[in-house]
Amino acid sequence: MSTAAATHDDHHDHHHAPTGLKRWLFSTNHKDIGTLYLWFSFAMFLSGGFLAMVIRAELLEPGMQFVDPEFFNQMTTVHGLVMVFGAVMPATVGLANWMIPLMIGAPDMALPRMNNWSFWILPFAFTILIGSVVMSAFGAGNPSAPNFGWTFYAPLSTKYGPASTDLFILSVHMMGISSIMGAINVVVTVFNMRAPGMTLMKMPLFVWTWLITAFLLIAVIPVLAGAVTMMLTDRHFGTSFFDAAGGGDPVLFQHVFWFFGHPEVYIMILPSFGIVSAIIPAFARKPLFGYASMVYATASIALLSFVVWAHHMFTVGMPLAGTLFFMYMTMLISVPTGVKVFNWVATMWRGSMTFELPMKWAIAFVVLFTCGGLSGLMLAITPVDFQYHDTYFVVAHFHYVLVTGAIFSIFAAAYYWLPKWSGIMPNKTLGELHFWNSLISANLLFFPMHFVGLAGMPRRYADYALQFADYNFWISIGGFWFGLSQLLFLAVTVLCAMKKGEKAPAKPWEGAEGLEWEVPSPAPFHTYDTPPVVK
Amino acid sequence: MSDEQLSVEQRNKRTLKKLLIWAVAMFGFAFLMVPFYNVICDVTGLNGKTSSTAATQAPETVVEDRTVTVEFITQKGDGISGEFTSETKRVKVHPGEITLVHFFASNPTSSDMITQSIPSVTPGEAARYLHKTQCFCFDQQTLLAGERKDMPMIFYLDPEIPSHINQFTLSYTIFDVTERVAGKNNSVAAN
Ligand code: HEM
Numbered sequence A: 001m002s003t004a005a006a007t008h009d010d011h012h013d014h015h016h017a018p019t020g021l022k023r024w025l026f027s028t029n030h031k032d033i034g035t036l037y038l039w040f041s042f043a044m045f046l047s048g049g050f051l052a053m054v055i056r057a058e059l060l061e062p063g064m065q066f067v068d069p070e071f072f073n074q075m076t077t078v079h080g081l082v083m084v085f086g087a088v089m090p091a092t093v094g095l096a097n098w099m100i101p102l103m104i105g106a107p108d109m110a111l112p113r114m115n116n117w118s119f120w121i122l123p124f125a126f127t128i129l130i131g132s133v134v135m136s137a138f139g140a141g142n143p144s145a146p147n148f149g150w151t152f153y154a155p156l157s158t159k160y161g162p163a164s165t166d167l168f169i170l171s172v173h174m175m176g177i178s179s180i181m182g183a184i185n186v187v188v189t190v191f192n193m194r195a196p197g198m199t200l201m202k203m204p205l206f207v208w209t210w211l212i213t214a215f216l217l218i219a220v221i222p223v224l225a226g227a228v229t230m231m232l233t234d235r236h237f238g239t240s241f242f243d244a245a246g247g248g249d250p251v252l253f254q255h256v257f258w259f260f261g262h263p264e265v266y267i268m269i270l271p272s273f274g275i276v277s278a279i280i281p282a283f284a285r286k287p288l289f290g291y292a293s294m295v296y297a298t299a300s301i302a303l304l305s306f307v308v309w310a311h312h313m314f315t316v317g318m319p320l321a322g323t324l325f326f327m328y329m330t331m332l333i334s335v336p337t338g339v340k341v342f343n344w345v346a347t348m349w350r351g352s353m354t355f356e357l358p359m360k361w362a363i364a365f366v367v368l369f370t371c372g373g374l375s376g377l378m379l380a381i382t383p384v385d386f387q388y389h390d391t392y393f394v395v396a397h398f399h400y401v402l403v404t405g406a407i408f409s410i411f412a413a414a415y416y417w418l419p420k421w422s423g424i425m426p427n428k429t430l431g432e433l434h435f436w437n438s439l440i441s442a443n444l445l446f447f448p449m450h451f452v453g454l455a456g457m458p459r460r461y462a463d464y465a466l467q468f469a470d471y472n473f474w475i476s477i478g479g480f481w482f483g484l485s486q487l488l489f490l491a492v493t494v495l496c497a498m499k500k501g502e503k504a505p506a507k508p509w510e511g512a513e514g515l516e517w518e519v520p521s522p523a524p525f526h527t528y529d530t531p532p533v534v535k
Numbered sequence B: 001m002s003d004e005q006l007s008v009e010q011r012n013k014r015t016l017k018k019l020l021i022w023a024v025a026m027f028g029f030a031f032l033m034v035p036f037y038n039v040i041c042d043v044t045g046l047n048g049k050t051s052s053t054a055a056t057q058a059p060e061t062v063v064e065d066r067t068v069t070v071e072f073i074t075q076k077g078d079g080i081s082g083e084f085t086s087e088t089k090r091v092k093v094h095p096g097e098i099t100l101v102h103f104f105a106s107n108p109t110s111s112d113m114i115t116q117s118i119p120s121v122t123p124g125e126a127a128r129y130l131h132k133t134q135c136f137c138f139d140q141q142t143l144l145a146g147e148r149k150d151m152p153m154i155f156y157l158d159p160e161i162p163s164h165i166n167q168f169t170l171s172y173t174i175f176d177v178t179e180r181v182a183g184k185n186n187s188v189a190a191n
């Protein structure tokens, strides 16, 4: 009997930490799932980056070089889709999984099994999507991958879409289900699992911004699902939502898409606001300036993001009153955004600042994201947008907000929390090289895009007029340089994963605040089985 | 039961349920956007769609001291290999004046074809002031094999048309909907 009891105990101990492949496949642990999300998104970042390299190689010189225009279109399309849905969104979900329970003193996410599902759908969704590119490059007869741009406007994606469009629709449905489940999990966790004393207005800003992001996700991802469902029925079941011949309207597609699409861009940036609001106070050694105003600014950005969608479609021929409405609403969003930038700068003001790696990325974020916001404001001016729309100026705008914005902040988060995740300090030399190379190359890559855009170079073409040749050469050089620099980050993360490097203390950053620094580094498999005390 | 009496699991389930309902409702909302959009467009003429039914009232007055230029353009949609043109390319009219324009479509193929033409007005705000008493776009038009068909369109402009609209374009795109119609009939027959 006593042996039986002992083995049972043994079994019980191991029960929580299965090893090998099973640990990852069946995991319901928020830290494991967070890790899976982060590695997955990094893999997607590199894959999507590879597609961008093909784009930049083709555009290195005028004329047709490596790929035909049809394949070029597939590259821009899948690059955009992979980066938005595969790299940026899963990375922030990974951060949420790792950090939200640690930050609010919860033992795990509220719905751990659903958490497992929401991650494991993703690899399948992206295998389908990327599989169509592989087929297009190497398959018999080279069947086209999706080629209608990441915004998949009808009728390009309905009547004229290649056969792989149906695979694309399936994969978007799967990504959507994954995001909705992930978002629901965050809301339930934040509402019900906070440690006693962790009131809403004591939550770290990262938790706040993610909570609001989660609400945005639950509100608009179903609309995206609706849009692709309408596409599917238009393609195969005789409906005419977007088909003029049957009484539908292709412009309706743009309204439905951007009703999702604009909140979507805030889904990608709000978690970044939270990250930067954690890092800047830590390295300025001052509490965040204007905590409450940050919360309200985030909420008002989220609300306003529902009434600005038509700034993406000024040129479809809206009545004057409509364009004016959307122009003013768009400009209004820059007020709460400006409040945030002001607060970050005010937090740094007269702080005792040091410039460790996370802080370097965070400051680069503040400066370069603001650049992206400024070009956004230019685009918001309706008559001006008539010239800029669908040029490289728009490409410059959204790469400033997404690459030097969202992705830089994700790097900041990784350097900030890697010690907690792995117990190892990220390698400083490699990290510095990664930062400076990325910073300089990203600006070489994206800044001249403003100029060629203003001069009229359209986006999504495999070729360009000779006058744009010099700029495009340097843009491509910046592109290859930026792409290669990311391999340095791969080295940093692999070193941490292999536990090679300086051991990290529980709180590696002197000025850092928050519950996550009170657990040891690396964070044990189970934390907060008894809730922590919140002061 | 108040929230405090529930276990964490029960509260989680409850929140989960609410959020799921919300997600499903938003999926429905995507489809609601379709009738919404159509109503808004009908009321405001937002997307340049003209009324799909014939105007029954005659204009009250003719505003002799104003002229508005109306231009006609035609486009061939999928499956149309024949001709689709308007006899008149541009016409100056007084608001309230009844005008007739001839369009021609031909079917050079050896099988009959059912077509549907879709009108669109640019700038869109003019659409509301365009009243058609007769139009080939109101119904599907059958083009017999080898036929060249005269398709008249009769319109007048609302005397109330705002003074800043001096000119607008009415565009028609013609589509071959033979298969679509056949598909509908088949599915009806199958039922
Ligand atoms: C001050 C804030 C911002 C303003 C005023 C603004 C304004 C605009 C406008 C007017 C356009 C349409 C340009 C055109 O197609 O002609 C646009 C495009 C875009 N913006 Fe922003 N934006 C802002 C911030 C952001 C942020 C924070 C993100 C994402 C993190 C973002 C992502 C995008 C993307 C992805 C597009 C291009 C979509 C496409 O056509 O592929 N923007 N922005």
Ligand SMILES: [Cu+2]
Binding pocket: A261, A262, A265, A308, A309, A311, A312
């Ligand atoms: Cu937008």
